[in-house]
Amino acid sequence: MLLNRTLPLTPVLLIAAGLTWMACPQAGADEPKPKPENTISIQFGEPVPPQKFEHSPKFWIADVTDRSGNPQPMLVMKERGGLFLDKQPTAIVKQAIEQSLKAANLLAADQASADLVLRVYLFHFGLAAGSGLDFFGKVEFSTMVKNTKTGESQEVKAVGTSIAKGAVRKKSMQKNVEEDIEEALHDATRNFLRGTQLKEAVEALSKGADVTPAAAPSGGKPPSK
């Protein structure tokens, strides 16, 4: 009785299993691969002039860490054959900040000669979920600014956004996405270098450096109670 009920279902199950098996390699084949025609290069363009600091400290970027949690950070867009970056987002962000600091003569020659060391944590780089009618570019990072002498550090957040027109043609789409990310990167770098958070951090850390030698005991003994 039970066999009579299950037997007509068997071909259906077999067809379903077959379709699933056929779909699996198909899904793997749809996974976009980086090729020269679907790879974009993000150019930072003109460096951002940073704000004026009282003591003009020298900065050094120790490292940029990817904290986006994205397993494929170079894949900007999965649809329409995929769109890839030619470099790691961490390298692009480091280059952008370094370029701007160098142009303003605020970049130290090496870590040892720097007053403030920057450690950048990148949370988002590329496109974010938008309305579907346009491209929403977003670059977000947080930086730990550390005084090399005192060891004190402060966090500075920066975010850059850009909205670009949507496109039907693939070439126009690539161009618009490229411009969108470049704009968002420029905006984030500007937000970091011209932000009040960085100004306050530099002021606070410079104060710490001024106070420390006077407060520290000359003999190197720990302060008594």
Add this chain to the structure above:
Amino acid sequence: MRIVMVAVVGVIFAMGALAKPKEGTPQYKTAEAKHFATAEGVELSPAFVDYFYAELRAELTKAKLVNEVIGEGEAVDDADAPKSLVISGTITEYKKGNVVKSALIGFGAGFKSLSMDADVIRRSDKQNLCVLHVHVKVDPRWNEKVMAKGAAHQMVKEMKKALTEGTKPA
């Protein structure tokens, strides 16, 4: 006759050229848009607030109301502060809408709706230049980010109107 025609065309062009810079010169130097806060009970994702912030900045740039649209928390020169704006606000209400109601009744019933209040203040003395109330409605099947786009557009339009009216001599 030809000379008269050429002269008339010339005058029209000259008038156009004279009128254009007047319209194109922004009244303010910088505008800083802040991320909007959400009132209690408003169920919108932080991604929506982020997107609205980006859209608002894009609309401000497009409207040519200011020379430069700066990011949140960016420093402004003291000399530029009297001609700088800061826009902040709150999303006061969000209704998800109802697809069935919209399909059966129509005429705007069951639409998603969003209300927000914004303050435009002058950076130097924190004087409130205008208060804006924006209310947008969209089809419930549409992405909520489309609503952000509409709200940003409407907000900048109202802001431009309010600021232009405010500076007109009585």
